[in-house]
Amino acid sequence: DAEITQSPRHKITETGRQVTLACHQTWNHNNMFWYRQDLGHGLRLIHYSYGVHDTNKGEVSDGYSVSRSNTEDLPLTLESAASSQTSVYFCASSGARTTGELFFGEGSRLTVL
Amino acid sequence: GQNIDQPTEMTATEGAIVQINCTYQTSGFNGLFWYQQHAGEAPTFLSYNVLDGLEEKGRFSSFLSRSKGYSYLLLKELQMKDSASYLCAVKDGSYIPTFGRGTSLIVHP
Numbered sequence: 001d002a003e004i005t006q007s008p009r010h011k012i013t014e015t016g017r018q019v020t021l022a023c024h025q026t027w028n029h030n031n032m033f034w035y036r037q038d039l040g041h042g043l044r045l046i047h048y049s050y051g052v053h054d055t056n057k058g059e060v061s062d063g064y065s066v067s068r069s070n071t072e073d074l075p076l077t078l079e080s081a082a083s084s085q086t087s088v089y090f091c092a093s094s095g096a097r098t099t100g101e102l103f104f105g106e107g108s109r110l111t112v113l
Numbered sequence: 114g115q116n117i118d119q120p121t122e123m124t125a126t127e128g129a130i131v132q133i134n135c136t137y138q139t140s141g142f143n144g145l146f147w148y149q150q151h152a153g154e155a156p157t158f159l160s161y162n163v164l165d166g167l168e169e170k171g172r173f174s175s176f177l178s179r180s181k182g183y184s185y186l187l188l189k190e191l192q193m194k195d196s197a198s199y200l201c202a203v204k205d206g207s208y209i210p211t212f213g214r215g216t217s218l219i220v221h222p
Contacts, residue, residue, distance in 0.1 A: 024187040035212075040214065041202065041214065042200065042212050042215050043156070043202075043215075044212075044214060045209065045211065048209065058209075059211075064188075084123035084152070090155060090156070094210075097208045098143060098144070098204075098208060099144060099161065099163065101146055101158040101161060102146075102148075102156070102158065102202075102210060103158075104155035104156050104157070105155060106154070106155050107154075107155055
């Protein structure tokens with residue numbers, strides 16, 4: 001069965017360190033998204049991609065970057081982790097850009113000390 | 114900018130019916146989605162509306178009025194397992210999905 005997986009599922013890091021969260025999907029979807037979820041804010045869009053070599057900034061992109069070198073993967077990098085980036089991160093993909101629903105990974109819980 | 118509003122929390126009794134409302138103001142509109150999210154888990158897709166009217170799927174129904182910028186999710190015959198957060202999401206003119214803050218539904222026996 002097709003799926004979308006994230007790793008690591010849990011990570012603790014220190015302020016200033018670079019962190020990369022992996023996202024891999026086997027749906028062959030062109031559209032991929034990274035969201036963060038915090039109490040009181042819901043899901044907020046960080047970055048998204050509509051295909052290989054395409055990346056776009058979302059609502060809360062400062063301090064984050066992504067790259068899309070193939071269809072399956074959209075890694076999210078925190079250049080220099082800050083305590084404000086402690087959150088649960090969800091990767092998602094969708095087929096049709098217009099009508100397609102999002103399929104979410106299981107989430108990555110990141111704690112920045 | 115986008116603005117999507119939902120109640121923060123609702124409570125209901127097992128076996129009852131509950132309606133969760135969502136109002137939105139977006140730049141363009143290309144569909145409204147409802148997702149269910151149990152605590153500690155990923156959101157999962159429930160329903161999609163792009164035209165006005167009611168979409169029914171088992172115990173769950175979703176309604177859309179584009180002219181009013183309004184949708185609701187109706188849950189019938191509530192079960193304890195329906196205790197979860199319900200997320201309203203709108204695709205704007207650029208097809209980017211934007212989420213409301215979610216409604217936490219607590220179902221009591």
